[in-house]
Each structure stands twice: as C-alpha cells, then as structure tokens.
Amino acid sequence: MQTIKAGIIGGAGYTAGELLRILINHPQVKIGFVHSKSNAGNFIYEVHDDLFGETDLKFSATFDSNVDVVFFCVAHGEAKKVVTEFSPSVKIIDLSQDHRIAADHSFVYGLPELNKEAIQNANYVANPGCFATAIQLALLPLAEAGLLNGEVYASCTTGSTGAGQSLTETSHFSWRQNNLSVYKAFMHQHLAEINQSLLQAQDNYSGNLYILPQRGSFTRGILACITLKSDKTLNELQVLFEDKYQDEPFVFLAPKNCHLKQVVNTNKCLLYLEKNEDDVMIVSVIDNLLKGASGQAVQNMNLMFGLPETTGLKLKPSAF
Template structure:
C-alpha cells in the first residue's frame, strides 16, 4: 500500500503578540504539518516570542518581525482588532494562492455564505455548519466565541421536527476576561474583575448578528434573547439556552438528534452531566448537556473562548482547507486541576 506524504505549509500570524496570536503560536509550533512560522508584531519587533508569551519559554527561539515575507507563506492568520483586518488587506497585496483566516469580525456578517472582498471569497468558518463548502481557494472568517458556543448548542434543532414549535430561545452565557483581549480596560483590570460578575450588552451583543445570519434560517426563526455576562475567571464560556416545547418530546430522542447531527464532528462531545468550564479549557472541544424539565428544554454548553472560540477553531479550519487530518495539532488535554 502506497502512503502519500502530506506537504508541510508555511504560515504567518499578523498581530501575534495578543491572546489569540499567542494561542496560535503555542499550538502551531508543535503542529505536524507546519514548517515555517512568521510572527508579525509592530510593537514587539525583534523581541523573542517567549519574552511576550512566557509560557513558550524553552519551546521556541522565534522572534517577532515587523514585515511579512510573502515568498514563504501559504496561510495568513489575521489576529487584529475588529475593523483592522479589512484595512490590512486593503493596504497589502496578497497573492491569491495564499489563504487568509481572519479572527476578527470584519467578514463574519456578510450574506450567506460568502463575502466578496475584491478577488477573495470569505466563508463563515463554523466547520460544523459549513465545512462541506470549503474549497482550496476559500478564505475563512472565523466565528466569535459566544457565537460559536451558542450556535453549536442549537444547530441540530434547525431542521428538526420541533423547530417550528420553538418560538423563543433564552440564553445566558458568561465569559472569561481573555475574551476582551490584551488591551487594558476598567472591566479587565484585576482589581475590578476578581470576585466580580456583571451583565453587559444585554440583547445587543455584537455576536447576535452572526447568530441570526447563520443559525436562524428557513423555518427556524425563533425570537432570540441573549444575556451575556463577564465572569471572574480568565478563560472559558459557559452558556445555558432554554426554550419551551409545545409537543411532548423524550430526552433520549433529543440526545439522539444531537448525536446523529454531530456524529462526524471530532470536537463535539455530549456530556451526561451538566458541564463545567474546566473540562473544556485548553482544548478545542465543545461540551453540551441536554435536560428536559416539564415543558422546558435546557441546553448547557461550554468551550474555551481562546481555542474552540478562536485560535483552535482557526487551526481546525486551516486543517480542513489544506486537507490535513481535522484534529492535527489539536489533540490536547484540558487543565482540570
């Protein structure tokens, strides 16, 4: 039997000194199909990566550079502030054969499923929904962390027998401080965040647009009520969604619906008990639990906002685009204790 070798690729990370850039570096320096990495940071040029991302001490001697060398890159990760990725692409001429994976919100909210950016076509990069549409010439708009967690919580319902009976969905979700990025703010300051919790942007969080654009389609158009919260921890999202069902439904039938929908999805895990954040932290996994109490269906879910909610999902998308095994570089254990 002849085994075909998988060619390694070269990548560049624009904005490599932030949280998502650091997580990409942590995973990609050990990725079996990555050859060369360029870590671009205008603020930290010539500094060792491990001087900024200290957890990488002893793992790499790479240094940050100011400019990208397009002659030795196959895929670019954009880890820039929201609004800056589109500007970066306007200011830089990128050869069409180079793939772009954007972790900002700049290309997420276009009409289904593509956004035309001159010669580039961005697809919304929720692989559990759209990976069958990926092509070698596709660029990826990586989803937001809340949007990923909530959509994965509800996606199997969309074409189910009960979809038309779901009129309202209520969701409360809490996120860690890393969701706000590395820039200092009053609500990410330790003295404020520690031992503290706050509701913010109720019914008007920016990720709601993604959810409406990509989840609520066709006959699945419930009214969505979302309460986001800031938590007193660094990373992770815990989301609880519930809705009323008119018809009687068995819990086992709903679990079967979800298990069938996600049967070929390597990072989706059904939990027999209500999941806690720690089992998902440091992994690309999404855990969900289903409960039915009286006429209420409750879906509790958790993921790591920096991995399945950002950098891990970006690598998952890269793996699919370049025909690598989907789990490559992402077989990592949670930090439970």
Template sequence: MTTIKTAIIGGAGYTGGELVRLLIHHPHVEIAYIHSNSQKNKPVTSTHPDLLGETDLLFTDAVQTEGIQAVFLALPHGETKSFLDTHPFAEDTIIIDLSTDFRDESHDFVYGLPEINLTTIQQAKKIANPGCFATGIQLALAPAISKGWVKDTIHVSGITGSTGAGKKLADTSHFSYRTNNLSVYKLFTHQHLKEIRQTFKHLDPSFGGEILFVPYRGNFTRGIWITAYFPFEGSEEEAIQTYQEFYKDAAFTFVSVQDIDLKQVINTNKCILHVQKEGGMLVIYSAIDNLLKGAAGQAIQNFNIALGFSQQTGLQLKSIAF
C-alpha cells in the same frame, strides 16, 4: 511530510499567543514569521514567556506575502480589511481571519464553523473564524434549529472569562474589577448575534425567532459557559438522540449524557454539550475554551480542513481537569 509556510499577523495578543503555541508544534507548519507592530524586533518569548525553550523567533513589523501558503490574521476587529487591502496575498494563499470583519455574507469569506460548513471549508481559500460566544451558542442550538423545534423566543445566557476582552487594559478586565465579581454587558445587543442569526437562517429558512442573549463577564480567565432554553413538546430522549446524531461525525463537539463542567474543555478544542428537558423547556448547556474552540483552536481546525489534514492535527490537547 507536507509543510505549509505560514505567517501569523498580530501575534502579541491572547489569541495570537495561542496560535503561536499551537502552530510551533503543528507537524505540517513552518512558521515563516510572527508579525507585531507593538513588539517588533523583540523575542516572542518576551511577550509569551511560557514559550522559553520552544522558539527563538523574533516579532517583526515587516509583512512578507510572497511564498506564504497560509496566514492567520489575529488583528483587532475592524483592522483586517484595511490590512489585506494594503498587503494582498496570492490567490492560492489560505487566509484565516479571527476578527469580525468578514463573518457576514457580503464578503467572499466562508464562515468557518466546521460542524455546519465542513464541505464549504474544504474548498475555501478565505475563511472567517466564528466568534467565541457565537461558537458556543450555535453549537448549543444548531440541531434544534435544523429540526424546526424553535418557534418563537430563545433565551440564552453566557459567561466568559476575562481573556475574551482581549489583552488591552480596560476597567472591566482589570483584576480588581473582575475578581469576586460578576456583571452583564451588551444586553440583547451582542455583536455575535448577527452571525448566529445568519447561521440559523441557513439551517431553517423559516427561523425568525428572537434570541434574547444575556452575556456575563466572569471572574475567571478563560472559558465560556452557555445556557440556552426554549419551549419543547418532545421528549428528552428524542432531543438527546437528535443531538448525538447531528454531531456523530464532528471532530470536537460531543454530547454528554452526564452533567458537564467548564474544566472539561479548558485547554482543549472541544465543545461539550448536555441536553435535558425540564418544566416543558429543552435546556442545552454548552462549554468551550474561548481562546481555543472559540478562536485559535478552531482557526487551526479550519486550516487543517482547508488543506486536507486530519482535523485533530496539532489539536490533541488535554484539559486541565481539576
């Protein structure tokens, strides 16, 4: 069996922890080391105690580049570029970055949204993993955009769990703020809108509509729920058929004809969509786990694609269901 010598850079955070949890059970991965400046020389289980009995690895602040065949970068936004400038990996190393640093087209990274860029990812050595909100919104709207159905403004709301804010403490991620609470942030200006517009322009070069996105902080830990809608003259049946056809070969994105809920996707790499027409509007609901399909799970999906493994390898997970 082929084994890929793999490094995780930034393994102490929420996303880094999810990468560790998945990769230690991936049949084609040998974890060479897990990097963390803040937790160096400490057992990985001291930060991720749920892994007790599953790994004896220690965090290290040393960066080994020689012999590494794949590296996952789970560093804070804005730090990845300088890290790679200081620690260049071999040209044939698969590099998957989970930050915002390389998602725009001014860089030589491929945008890693498999449902849209599968063929390009298959040939890529450098992959920019999409943002969590960006993943949920793009998958909700990609079929409609590709058909040219969106003529003007798209209204989108999205609610995310507290893990989306990262592990560092902040007033708005503190338990006493989040619990029994709801709030809006970055109204119409969220940083993921840039990569969303970039994808939509590829799907429909004439697209120039406004994306009015209202992001909410949720009072739960993980998951993203997106609601998107726009005026639509076609029928609900046409829309459902179009969405099902668009995602017929997708490994993890599914269109449900029944109402959906967030727990269907938590702890999985799935995106589940539901499409309906109401009041002259086409309404799409999209649900993902922000730490998996929105981050670590999708990164491993991209790793599998780039290395020619089945997309489901290491990602056959079960939802919490209830």
C-alpha cells in the same frame, strides 16, 4: 509529508499566543513570520512568556508574502485593510469579525460543524466568534430539524481573556476578582452571525434569540446556558444531537451536567441537555481561546489543506 508555511498578523494578543502554541507543535506547520507593529524585533517569548524555551522566533515589522496561509489576529476593522497585501494563492483565516457576515466578499463562515465542505474548498475563511461558537453548536441540531420556533434565551458567562489583552476597568484583577456582571444584554455583536447561521440551517427561523452575556471571575472559558420551549421528549432531543455530532471530532453530548474544567485548554465543545415539562435547557461549554478562536482557526486550516481536523489539536483539558 506536506509542510504548510504560516504567517500571523497581530502576534502579540491572546489569540495569537494560543495560535503560536498550537502551530509550534503542529506536525505539518512551519511558521514563516509573526507580525507585530509594537513588538517588532523582540523575541516572541518576551511577550508570550509561556513560549520561553519553545521558540527563538522574533516579531517582524513586515509581512512575508511567501507563505501558504495567514492568520489575522488583528483588531476588528483592521483585517479588511490587509487582505489585499497577499496574492489570491495565499489562504487567509480571519479571527476578527470583519468578514463573518456574508456580504460583498469571498470569505466562508468557518464553523466546521455547519460549513465543512465549503471550508475545505475555500481560500478565505472567517473564524466564528467565541459566544457564537458556543451558542450555535447548542442550537444547530434544533435548527436543522426545524424546531426553533419560539423565543430562545442564552445566558453566557465568559472569562476575562474574552475581553482581549488591553487593560480596561472590567478586566482589571481588582475589579474582576470575586465579581460578576452583565454586559451588552440583548445587543452582543455575535448575535448577527448566529442569526445568519441559524437562518441558513432553518429557512423559517424568526431570529428570536436573546443573549445575556456575563463577565466571570476566571480567565478562560465560556459556559452558555440556553433555554427554550419544546414538546419533544428528552430522549428525542438527545438522539437529534447525537445524530448531528456523531462524526464531529470536537463536539460531544455529555451524559451529565458539564463544567469548564472539562474543556479549558482543548478544542472541545461539550453539550448537556435537560428538560422540565416543556422547558429545555442546553449547557454548552468551550475554551474561548481555543474552540472559540485559535483552536477552531487551526481546525479550519487543517480542513483547507486536506488534513485530518484533529491534527495538532489533541489537547488534554486542564481539569485540576
């Protein structure tokens, strides 16, 4: 059985903690190193205390180049600085936003439901953003059918873990609890990568997508409620979505309106369609730390190494 030796850079944050939880239990992965500038020499479970009893690994102060794949869980802007630390034979999966926009780099955009074949042949993959994943999976069937021809509105509510581990006013318990607010309206940083993918799927797509993000009073998950106009019947739209995702192991068309507890702690995306006259509503729910980050990163690793996509990712939702 193939053994993949993996390294993690930026090992102290939420995405790295979830990545470690998956990789420790992945049947074909051995963790080579977990790098953290601020925690070097400490046991991993001293930071990620949910991993107490799961591993005796310590954070390292240096990188180990003797690995097969490295996950970048660093702050935006930092990934570009460390790519050259590894030989071209080492596969890289970047969970930051540094390489998501196609430009002068060799990273493949890592949305498996859009770029599966390219990911399978890639050495470098840029993992999509969490909002971007939820919204793109809701819109790709329409884009591939050439049906995105007007304005699209995405009202998206995310949990506090989407803001990262650093304490800020709006992630503080006393501010976030029993509260709700809009932020970065129309200007969210994931808009560029979403528009890039939709244009890839539909070459005449005009880019009329408006994102309205909200901070929710919970820790994990994203619920995206997307509205647009279409003269297609509900049945025609459902068939379109079923055909698109019938062979995708993590995306499902739900028979009734879905909610976050169906996907939290999984790599799933659930989609639900509803229609009122010419108005279409698409609900998309994911776990922002898994399908929106670390779970999707492992899904990409599986594809890059020729493993079944679901390896190590058969996770039950925390439904109650």
